[in-house]
Amino acid sequence: MKLINQLSKETGIPIGTIRFYEKTGLFTGEKKEEVKTNNYVYYGDDVVEKLRFIQMAKAVGFTLAEIKEVVDAWYKKQISKKAKIQVLDKKLLQIEEKIKELKSVKKQIAICKFNIENENIENADETIISGGRPFDLPPY
Amino acid sequence: MKLINQLSKETGIPIGTIRFYEKTGLFTGEKKEEVKTNNYVYYGDDVVEKLRFIQMAKAVGFTLAEIKEVVDAWYKKQISKKAKIQVLDKKLLQIEEKIKELKSVKKQIAICKFNIENENIENADETIISGGRPFDLPPY
DNA sequence: GTGAACTATGCAGTATACTTCATACTTGTT
DNA sequence: AACAAGTATGAAGTATACTGCATAGTTCAC
Known part of the structure; x- marks a missing residue:
């Protein structure tokens, strides 16, 4: 202890x-x-x-309230098995959603990086660049 | 517009x-x-x-401050290419970290669900169960 | 047995991210 | 023209998640 x-x-x-x-x-x-x-x-x-x-x-x-839901589902007596499973299934769905969103954010940042790397190639790496989007890629 | x-x-x-x-x-x-x-x-x-x-x-x-870093890296002039790439690479690493954490949280919830599903099988789904951990699985 | 470090409790303060409110002007509908 | 609905601005209020402070008692090393 x-x-x-x-x-x-x-x-x-x-x-x-x-x-x-x-x-x-x-x-x-x-x-x-x-x-x-x-x-x-x-x-x-x-x-x-x-x-x-x-x-x-x-x-x-996840917020502390959301985390508490899971913790309660795991540890609390006086919550029916059905209710516990319901809470956990909801969380699992939320996690799937978050994984999708993470992948989407990752992709957009990768595209953003690609664009920056490929604009104003003639300038050195300390150059102040002027922005703009040289390729026909979606924003982000 | x-x-x-x-x-x-x-x-x-x-x-x-x-x-x-x-x-x-x-x-x-x-x-x-x-x-x-x-x-x-x-x-x-x-x-x-x-x-x-x-x-x-x-x-x-991600916090709004963190999101702003990315947005600025993408849109702001007066930020060097090097600095922009640095910000984006940092974010990509953070995202990898988050994906790992998400998978870990998912796994723990799945184990939690498994344990609940397999305890007190004799009771019906509306029964108030008494908690406890019947299998030698790690907490969460 | 004295001082540094650790613990408990409660309450106030802070940072982030909104949310509401009050006021005032503009636009669209009838 | 009247009135609902939309827009701008600023300031105050709220919820969440801490963070720090003050006080007071406890333990440990020397």
Whole structure:
């Protein structure tokens, strides 16, 4: 069992943010009954996994509320199996959508790069170029 | 050339948000010189493309500041070719990273779904289940 | 046993991305 | 002409996700 500082070191997430996530209900630590002198909170390895999941899900544009839906579907009792599967299926669809959007963004940036690389070839790489679109490619 | 209302209808982005994006410097419309009675702003088809790009880039977790970097690399004069390519290459790397993260999140959700589907098989689909992890699969 | 480092709690403040509101002028319809 | 609907501008308000600060108690190294 880890204290919050170790959790922070293992994930790279600031302590304040971890506390914020816990307050948001994304996970919970536990106070040790045998320790009476303080009220330090201990976290299991599952919390590290959750934090990594949160990091990635956030990086691809999911909100904490959306992430919480998934976490609840996984951990919460009192949610029917049917409801849980529904939530997860919805997320899987959203992920497919995001993958499509990512590919589209990637393609547009690649085209953009191609255009820049092929305009004003006579100028050196530090030259200030004048913009414009030399080829009949779509914008972006 | 379109007015802001048409732009909104074509993209599904609220007028207020479009104005906000323009104020942020993501694109600009143009006032028509020949029209003297008002100061309506007109937008070209490129703005529609930009708005769609912004929508997608936002959906996969890019901030407006990051999106602006790309837009500036594409449209701004006074940025060297080298600097533009640098920005775009950085974005392409970020996108690869996001694709990896998306796949990881997808996998974890799929495992989560599998676990839920295979626990308490004897119960009907409306049953309140008690949680727990019946198989030795990693959390998420 | 003293000081540095760690922990808990609560509340205020910040950044980002909108969203609403108020005001005022313009355009299109009847 | 009247009135709904559209447009511009600026400022204030909101939601999300932190971030920092102040306070206070705890643990650890020396």
